Amino acid sequence: MLWTIAKKEIVSNLLSYKFFIVLLLIVVLIFTSFFIMHRDFKNRLSDYQVIRPKPGEPIALLAPNPLSIFAKGLDEALTRSFEIGVIGITVRAGQKSGNIIFSFFPTPDFLYIVRVVLSLVALLFGFDQVSREKEMGTLRLMLANTVSRAKVLLGKWLGNFFSLAVPFVAVTLLGVVFLSLDRDINFSSAHLLKLGFILVLTLVYIAFFLSLGLLISTRTKKAASSIVILLFIWALLVFIIPNLGTLLARQLVDVPSVRALSEKRQQVWTREVLLSIGERGNEQRGNWAKHVKTISDDNDRLGEDFSNKFNRLVNLSKNINRISPAASFVYAVTDIAGTGISEESNFKRDVVRYKDSVIQKMMSPVGSDSKANEYPAFTYNYRTLSQVFAQGALFDLAWLVFFNILFFALSYFAFVKYDVR
Amino acid sequence: MLKTIIKKEIQNNIFSFRFLTSFALLLIIVTVTIFILTNDYLKKIDEYSQRQTEIENYMKSYAHFNRIGNILQATQPPIPFYSLVRGLSSDVNIEEFDDDPLPVIFPLIDLVFIVTILMSLVALILSYDSVCGEKEDGTLKLMLSNGFSRSKAILGKISGGVLTLLIPFVFSLVVGLLIIALQPRVAWNGADWGALGLIVAGAVFYFGLFYCLGTFISSRHHSSSSSIMTSLFVWVLLVLIIPNLSPYLASFISPTPSRISIDRQTARLTDTERDDLGRKLMKEKLEELVKKYPVLAENLAEAEIKDRVTRDPAYREAYEARTREVQAAWDEANRIQGEKASAIWREMGRKEAAQTELSSYLSMLSPLSDFTYLATDLSSTGVRNEAHFGRIREMWGRAFGDYQRQKIETLQKQDPAVDWWNTAVDMSDRPRYNYQEEGLGGRVKATLPAFAVLVIFNLILFSAAYFSFIKYDVR
Numbered sequence: 001m002l003w004t005i006a007k008k009e010i011v012s013n014l015l016s017y018k019f020f021i022v023l024l025l026i027v028v029l030i031f032t033s034f035f036i037m038h039r040d041f042k043n044r045l046s047d048y049q050v051i052r053p054k055p056g057e058p059i060a061l062l063a064p065n066p067l068s069i070f071a072k073g074l075d076e077a078l079t080r081s082f083e084i085g086v087i088g089i090t091v092r093a094g095q096k097s098g099n100i101i102f103s104f105f106p107t108p109d110f111l112y113i114v115r116v117v118l119s120l121v122a123l124l125f126g127f128d129q130v131s132r133e134k135e136m137g138t139l140r141l142m143l144a145n146t147v148s149r150a151k152v153l154l155g156k157w158l159g160n161f162f163s164l165a166v167p168f169v170a171v172t173l174l175g176v177v178f179l180s181l182d183r184d185i186n187f188s189s190a191h192l193l194k195l196g197f198i199l200v201l202t203l204v205y206i207a208f209f210l211s212l213g214l215l216i217s218t219r220t221k222k223a224a225s226s227i228v229i230l231l232f233i234w235a236l237l238v239f240i241i242p243n244l245g246t247l248l249a250r251q252l253v254d255v256p257s258v259r260a261l262s263e264k265r266q267q268v269w270t271r272e273v274l275l276s277i278g279e280r281g282n283e284q285r286g287n288w289a290k291h292v293k294t295i296s297d298d299n300d301r302l303g304e305d306f307s308n309k310f311n312r313l314v315n316l317s318k319n320i321n322r323i324s325p326a327a328s329f330v331y332a333v334t335d336i337a338g339t340g341i342s343e344e345s346n347f348k349r350d351v352v353r354y355k356d357s358v359i360q361k362m363m364s365p366v367g368s369d370s371k372a373n374e375y376p377a378f379t380y381n382y383r384t385l386s387q388v389f390a391q392g393a394l395f396d397l398a399w400l401v402f403f404n405i406l407f408f409a410l411s412y413f414a415f416v417k418y419d420v421r
Numbered sequence: 422m423l424k425t426i427i428k429k430e431i432q433n434n435i436f437s438f439r440f441l442t443s444f445a446l447l448l449i450i451v452t453v454t455i456f457i458l459t460n461d462y463l464k465k466i467d468e469y470s471q472r473q474t475e476i477e478n479y480m481k482s483y484a485h486f487n488r489i490g491n492i493l494q495a496t497q498p499p500i501p502f503y504s505l506v507r508g509l510s511s512d513v514n515i516e517e518f519d520d521d522p523l524p525v526i527f528p529l530i531d532l533v534f535i536v537t538i539l540m541s542l543v544a545l546i547l548s549y550d551s552v553c554g555e556k557e558d559g560t561l562k563l564m565l566s567n568g569f570s571r572s573k574a575i576l577g578k579i580s581g582g583v584l585t586l587l588i589p590f591v592f593s594l595v596v597g598l599l600i601i602a603l604q605p606r607v608a609w610n611g612a613d614w615g616a617l618g619l620i621v622a623g624a625v626f627y628f629g630l631f632y633c634l635g636t637f638i639s640s641r642h643h644s645s646s647s648s649i650m651t652s653l654f655v656w657v658l659l660v661l662i663i664p665n666l667s668p669y670l671a672s673f674i675s676p677t678p679s680r681i682s683i684d685r686q687t688a689r690l691t692d693t694e695r696d697d698l699g700r701k702l703m704k705e706k707l708e709e710l711v712k713k714y715p716v717l718a719e720n721l722a723e724a725e726i727k728d729r730v731t732r733d734p735a736y737r738e739a740y741e742a743r744t745r746e747v748q749a750a751w752d753e754a755n756r757i758q759g760e761k762a763s764a765i766w767r768e769m770g771r772k773e774a775a776q777t778e779l780s781s782y783l784s785m786l787s788p789l790s791d792f793t794y795l796a797t798d799l800s801s802t803g804v805r806n807e808a809h810f811g812r813i814r815e816m817w818g819r820a821f822g823d824y825q826r827q828k829i830e831t832l833q834k835q836d837p838a839v840d841w842w843n844t845a846v847d848m849s850d851r852p853r854y855n856y857q858e859e860g861l862g863g864r865v866k867a868t869l870p871a872f873a874v875l876v877i878f879n880l881i882l883f884s885a886a887y888f889s890f891i892k893y894d895v896r
Contacts, residue, residue, distance in 0.1 A: 017647045021654050029662065036669045047681040074522050077515055089518045098680065098773030100804055101668040101780040103509055104793060106528060108665040116661055120653065128646070224554075227649060228439040228546055232446050239538060240450060243530035246523050247457050251464070259496065260472050262517040266491045267479050274485045277843045306519065317523060330526060341522045348518075 001147050002155045009159025013125070019163065022121050026171055029113050034175040037069040037109050038182070044079060045184060051081055051092075053377070058084040058358040060351045060378035065338050066185045067194060071111040073339030082351050084358040084375075086292045087269040088299050089351065110172075111333050114202050115326055116238055118168065122206040123230045125160045126213020128223035130415060135223065139420045153214070153415050157408065161210055165203055172199065194336050194385060201336070204400045205329045209234075211404055215411035218418055241324035249317035255309045261302060268298045289363050296359055303352065307345065314341055322396070325403045332396035338382040342391055347380055354378050422569045423577050430581025434547055435588070443543040444589040448596065450539065454530055455597035459504040459604055466499050466606070484848045486825055486841065493821070495814035495854045500801055501609050504601050505617070507531040508802025532594075533796045536624045537789045541660055544586055544628040548635025549652045550645035551578055552890060557645060561895045575890040579636055579883065583629045590624065612861040616799040619865065623799075626875040627792045631656075633882035640889040660789045667784035675779050677772040687762035691755075699754035706746040714739035785874050795871040801858045805867050809859045820852040 013019045044064040053059035060082040068075035081092045106112055133139035142152060176195065180187050187195070213230055220226040272291040279287050318341075321327035334340030358375050383391070434440045479492055503510060508531075511524040555561035564574065598617075601607050635652055642648035711718050716739050721729070729736045781804075784790035797803025828848075832841045 018650050021650050025654060025657065032666065036666065039673070040669070043679060047679050050679075050682050050685055074525055077513075077520050077522060077525070080515065082518070091516060091518050097672070098677065098770070099668055099672065099777045099780055100509070100807060101671070101777055101784060104790070105665040105668070105784075108662065108669070112665070117657055120657065124650065124653070132646075223646065224550070225438050228442055231542055231546060232442060235539060235542060236446075239534070240530060242527045243534070244454065244457065246527050247461055247529050251457060251460055257465075257468055257512055258514040258517070258519040258521045259512050260468060260475075261519045262514060263472060263475065263492075263494075265518075267475070267483075270488045270491045271479070271483050274483055274487065274843065277487070303519075314523070321527070327527070334526065341526065344522055351518075 002151050002158070005142075005147070005152060005155025006159035006162070009156055010163045013160065013163040018124060022124070022164070023167055025117065025121065026168055029108075029117060030110070030168075030171050030175055033108050033110055033113050034069065034179060037072065037107075038179055038185075040072075041066065041069050042182075042184060044076075048079065053081075055377065056374040058362075058375040060084070060354050060380075062347070062380055065382075066187055066191055067198075067337035068109075068339050069179065069185075070109060070195065070198060071333050071337040071339055072107045072109045073111075073334035073337065074341065074344045075339045078339065078344055078347055082355075084355045086359060086362055087273065087295055088265065089355050111330065114205065115330060118202070118206055119209045119238055119326065120234055122164060122209035123213045123234055125164050126210045127217055127226045127230050129156050129160065129214055130217040130418065131220055131223045131226050132217075134221070134418075134420060143420055149416050149418075150412060153218075153412055157210065157214060161207060164206060164210070168206075169199065169203075190385075194338075197336050197385070198333050201329060201332050201397060201400070204397070204404060205325065208325050208400060208404050208407065211407035211411060215407050215414060218411050218414035237324040238326045242321045242327040242330070245320035245323070245327070246317045249313055249320055253309065253313040253316055255313045256306065261306050264302055265299055268302070269295045292359065292363055296356065300352065300356075311345070314345075318392075322399060325400055328396040328399045332393045332400070335388050335391070335393045335396075336385070338388075343383060346383060350380050351378075423573050426564075426574060426577025427581040427584065430578055431585050434582065434585040437547075439546050440585065440589075443546065444592075447535070447539065447543070447589045448593040451532075451535060451593035451597045452600070454532070454535065455504060455600050458507070458531060459600055459607060462499055462501070462503040463604070463606055465503065469496075469498050472496075480848060482845070484846055485843055486829065486846060487843050489825075489848075493851075493854070495810075495817055495856075497810055498856050500858060501607050501613055502616070502800040502802060504604075504607055505532045505597075506620075506796055506800040506802050508533070508797035508800065509804070509807065510802050532620070533793055536590075536627060536796070537792055538660060540586070540590060540624065540628040541631040541656065541789070543589070544582075544631035545635045545652045545656055547585065548582055548632045549639055549649045551582065551636050552640040552893060553642050553648050554639070554645045556643065556893075556895055565895055571891050571893075572887065575636070575640075575887050579629075579633060579886065582632045582636070583625070586628050586632060587625065590628070591621075594621070612858070615861050616801075616864065619868070620796045620799050623792055623795045623868075623872060623875065626872070626879055627788055630788050630875060630878045630882055633879060633886050637882055637886035637889055640886060640893050643894075659787050663787035664784045664790045664793075667786075667790070668780040671776050671780035671783055675772070675776045677776050678769060680769070683765060683769050687765055690758050690762045690765075695754050695758040698758060699751045702750040702754055703747055706750045707743065710739075710743060710746055714742065717743055785871070788875060788878055791871040791874045791878075795868045795875075798868045798871075799864050801864065805864065806859065810856065813856055814854075817852065817854040824852050 041064055048061070048063050051061065053061055062079050064079050065075050083090045083092065130139065133142070143149065179185055212233065213226075216230050216233070217223075217226050220229065272295045276288050276291045318327070318331060322331075331340060335342060361375060389397075476492060497510070499510075507529055511529060512521060513524055514520050550557075552561070555564070565571065601609065634655065638652050638655065639645070639648050642651065707717070716736055726740065730740050731737075781790070781794065785794075794803060798805045801809075828846065829841050832839070832846065
């Protein structure tokens, strides 16, 4: 009986105007997004080939991450070139485009399409499930049979979920196949596994919005009021809570701005360089080493002090934003893709460690001989899936699943008490 | 009669569930947003003045002309409009080691966001069934069986709808502005209020356009459930997709070379190739010179040269000529290669400007971008302010350069033996960097195209709604 209802839902969806529009939207958006982000990735890859450090150069540089095609996140910040010198780390961010319009609107990657558009689409599949059938009178007929209400609801849920998930997954996989035809991208099996998890998360995410739609549909008598409520909840969850939450967190945690920190760093090294110039004529070499050490120590102290506070801000803003499943979804997907906030701070920690080792080598007495310019290459290993899950992504996934179950259960209770007349 | 329809339309909307929900939602979101943004702005001012103090403290003890550019940098101070509109002001700081990832993951929310996303959604929610809904209810037949024209009916519907939209928008904005007005530390001047007035006018055009769009779609459909689908589909394209795609599309049509490869190319021009050219020029010039001063042909060791320069005046003359020529050769090489490099950068800048222009034209197809440009330019947080700020920075940079030259000259006259470049100098009389917002007139002029596009959109959609309604089958 369950499958009969699910099948009926699928068939009636397939023939509907809604389904036609949604399919069109999914196909156009996913392919356009893949095409654009692929091109963006290729451009960044060829930039990377140009500035790739030669052996022995003290430069920390990451290649663009192929998964940034799906979730760009902070990949632009991660693939900057960090050049190590005695006075610290100099960043070259030549990748930035001169076209300012880019900074006005968010990147249209897969993550954006799913987070914003697909969630809306899932709501459209759920919003009139119960109220429409009531308006049409078919709900009464259906329940006049001996089928239980739980089965009806579950059947509806499954039918709608599959009629959305199947075309979506098919289009996405097709897109991924096209992408993997490009030899430059070179998805490793680890990448594909991560991509699989991203897809699973996506399905859980749209399932949540479907359940939400179903819930509101069982709480309202008219499809028209159901859609109004849902659109507002959608705007709240997808845009307002995550965007406002970060600002709110900034009010609660006292963190200096990054600009202030950068200015302080400039002051530190400029001061030390000038002091050392003033001392010239004395025993120069030893003094310089002392100043270099001061610069390095002061910078590390500043950095550590800042990152302690900043981590508190990040955690607080994450926790506030997690009220919205959309934020949980973004955190989990960017973390898995290796373009998230935790990945970046992890990476920067490694860069600082590398800087310390390079400076130590620069200042060591042996450094004065001919091998002075040979430094070990910088290597960075992205966090593995198990690390990513342990450090937050699992929580986000569980949180999304919890939301799903909660909203489905709520809609079940509402539906059981629903007046079908 | 028109008045009756407008009144009916407004009353109908005001007591509807969707209107009340929108009103409540807008009121809460606008107030909370303005409250948080205002507090954030106050925090920003405090931090800015603290940063200035740090710089002053530094300047008291370590003000050397050498590397002063690292310390004294022109930065954009927070402006009072930040309690409403943020535009491009978010500080990602990607050029430095310490970048801020938070605005990249979730951009912050401001009045522009509220208008572009929420108000357009509200406009569609109120209008998607304005025609087909009445048809479903059967009231459209009744209304049109009276003796008045359809054009009056549609005009009344749309103007009534836009007036209804104004109520929650203006009311919640006024409540939000009270927060700003009651906060004594946020000092808005006349230009700010003027700019806000124009932004509100732009917002009315913006959501008026969406109301017309909703009515148009509604009069193309016969059931409200398919009308909402089409409306949302169009909304997603106009608001969420076209603006985001436009810069990428523009970069496809009008590509620019990557800054990195240009950087490498010009670095080569001014480095290794400059050296090659310099050596070549030097060789040529020295060969010429040897004809004039045959003494220079002798190959002497460093110490011997020094010795001869002091002893032999003829040799000294030749040697000084040689130094001059060598310097001239390198200056020439630097000039030639520098010109080549700057020509490449100029070309690059031209291409980037062309691409930016194309992206903004493409994105103007979406009313969201039109309103965004309009609001950010009027509030000095947009593209125009970036250029304005750049000019101020450049002017200050030149003024400081002049000051530096003059100061060093005077100091050197006082005591030529000191290396003033590397000595602490009292620079309290330096020209201060002072950011002033651009005058309102210039800002308004810049936003005229965006206004024009919004008005044109309104006209087109209104006439589309009008013609569809004229031919609408009300049975």
